[in-house]
Amino acid sequence: MKSPEINAETMKNLLGAFKKLGFFKNNLALLVPIIIVVVALLLFIPTKILQGRLQSTIDTESVQTARQIDGLIRDVSEARAAEDLETYINAYARDANQIELLTKQTTMRELLSYDLFPDTNETSPLLFEPFRQKFIAGVEAMLESVNAGGPPSNLEIERALESSHRSLFGRSGSRSRSTSSFGRTGRNFSLRMMMPMDRKIADKICEEKAMAAKVYASPVDLEGYTYWSEWKFENRDKAYRDCWYWQLGYWMLEDAMATIRETNRDAEDILEAPIKRVMAVGFALKKMRASSMGRGARRAGRRPGDTQAPTYVRSTREGITTPCTGRFCNEDIDVTHFNVRVVVGADSVMSFMEELCRVKTHAFRGLYGDEPAQTFKHNQITVLESSIAPVDREGFEHGLYRYGDNTVVELDLICEYVFQKVGYEQIKPELVKEDILAEETKGRAR
Numbered sequence: 001m002k003s004p005e006i007n008a009e010t011m012k013n014l015l016g017a018f019k020k021l022g023f024f025k026n027n028l029a030l031l032v033p034i035i036i037v038v039v040a041l042l043l044f045i046p047t048k049i050l051q052g053r054l055q056s057t058i059d060t061e062s063v064q065t066a067r068q069i070d071g072l073i074r075d076v077s078e079a080r081a082a083e084d085l086e087t088y089i090n091a092y093a094r095d096a097n098q099i100e101l102l103t104k105q106t107t108m109r110e111l112l113s114y115d116l117f118p119d120t121n122e123t124s125p126l127l128f129e130p131f132r133q134k135f136i137a138g139v140e141a142m143l144e145s146v147n148a149g150g151p152p153s154n155l156e157i158e159r160a161l162e163s164s165h166r167s168l169f170g171r172s173g174s175r176s177r178s179t180s181s182f183g184r185t186g187r188n189f190s191l192r193m194m195m196p197m198d199r200k201i202a203d204k205i206c207e208e209k210a211m212a213a214k215v216y217a218s219p220v221d222l223e224g225y226t227y228w229s230e231w232k233f234e235n236r237d238k239a240y241r242d243c244w245y246w247q248l249g250y251w252m253l254e255d256a257m258a259t260i261r262e263t264n265r266d267a268e269d270i271l272e273a274p275i276k277r278v279m280a281v282g283f284a285l286k287k288m289r290a291s292s293m294g295r296g297a298r299r300a301g302r303r304p305g306d307t308q309a310p311t312y313v314r315s316t317r318e319g320i321t322t323p324c325t326g327r328f329c330n331e332d333i334d335v336t337h338f339n340v341r342v343v344v345g346a347d348s349v350m351s352f353m354e355e356l357c358r359v360k361t362h363a364f365r366g367l368y369g370d371e372p373a374q375t376f377k378h379n380q381i382t383v384l385e386s387s388i389a390p391v392d393r394e395g396f397e398h399g400l401y402r403y404g405d406n407t408v409v410e411l412d413l414i415c416e417y418v419f420q421k422v423g424y425e426q427i428k429p430e431l432v433k434e435d436i437l438a439e440e441t442k443g444r445a446r
Contacts, residue, residue, distance in 0.1 A: 106378035107423025109251055109362055112138065114369035116243050117427040125233035131243045132228045135250060139225045142257040146264065148278075149213025151400035152205045164201050202400075210270040210402040215260055216277035216343075222257075223282035224249050227307045240429050245309040249283060252310065252338045252417050255381060256281045259356045263348070271404040274348035279341040279410070284308035285320055310336045310417075314439060321385050321414045329436075334419040337384070339412070343391060343398075346407040353413070357381050367427050385414040 111117060113131040120127065194202060219225040224246050233239055260275050267273035313319040313335045314328050320337040327335050344352055359379040365371050389410040391398055 103420055104423045105376040106380055107420040108364045108376060112247060119430050123236050128239045128243060132231050135228045139219055139222050143217055146257055146261045147214040148217035150216060150218055152209050157202050160201055160205055161198050206400055206402045213270055214264045214267055214273050215275055216401055221278050221280055222253050237431055240431050244429050244432050248336055249310045253281055255360060256340055258360055263352055263355050274345045275342055276403045276408055277343035281340050283310045283338050313337055323384050323416055325382055325416060332421060334421060336417045338415055338417060341412045343408050344411050346409050349411055353383055380418045382416040383413055384416050387412045
């Protein structure tokens, strides 16, 4: 509906009409306001009518349409939420599967011999010879990878001192000096007993040795090297047990030496290196530690200090210590313990322990060694117990070693190593499985 147009002619007609009214003849001043009010009424009435119709149109069309759109949005949002939830569930499942796979891969490791595991019907002693050779060669390769060296031998010190005395006193002078005058007592030298000049000569030789390597270590410091160097075949069952448990030990030795290699990576020599010396990596408490800890180190009838292969820890009786983790062998994992003793810079104790427990990598060529190499990750070590002792640099045990100017300590660690059964149960010898079952049966009978 269109509003009526108020033009000049209309206004003129209205004004003429009012002039004809007798009332306004003498009150023309009121005429203009009255005309304005009339015009406003004529404009207001159609506007209200239009407003009502517009509100009705909005209610019936726009609002309802908006409600329909809101409903559609909710439906779409709910559908999208369901899709998002499904995506999340699938991602969660993939994560769980990935974690399970990574966990399995920690124990899928290279073997020293793929001819032994799983079981074979062969009984020839020659079957075990490759394992023996590879164990020895593997330990030597580990030492080479960390640039290991040793202190001067007693013979080197003695010859150097004798040469010095000959040059100073002549041939007769060297004969007149007894071995004890060089600070020799028994099989070792004592710096405290040396004359000042002899001590300077010995110091120089020791320092040269320290500058030629990154860490003091020898094959006999790594448990198993001497054992396999002297190993003799006795019978098939014992040989199988030896190979399996020392295979576990070899993996632990690898991780210990890999930790030392990484920790000392940026050092030029022993004088700068955080890890100065590897005193022992083994699988039973040594005499010194057993004595200092005030407890026996007997395990499986062994005496402290005997060569000991790793064993599965099914109870506190079989462990080196009571595990703070509370972990023992069960249907999912196998647990072993090992001992690491090193001389380390006092400010590097924590970093060494952290590096020992850090993720490492290994190659895997299939359970039978016939697949392309893959690189997997493993993180199987937990430190169960640690102790620190001061180092007597002039004592018999450290007198020929040079550790640099910084403070060093002797760090002794008992560690836990966890194997995921799903990763290697397929190749575990039946003989070992039977031993485990027999031990479990015996334990339940107690």
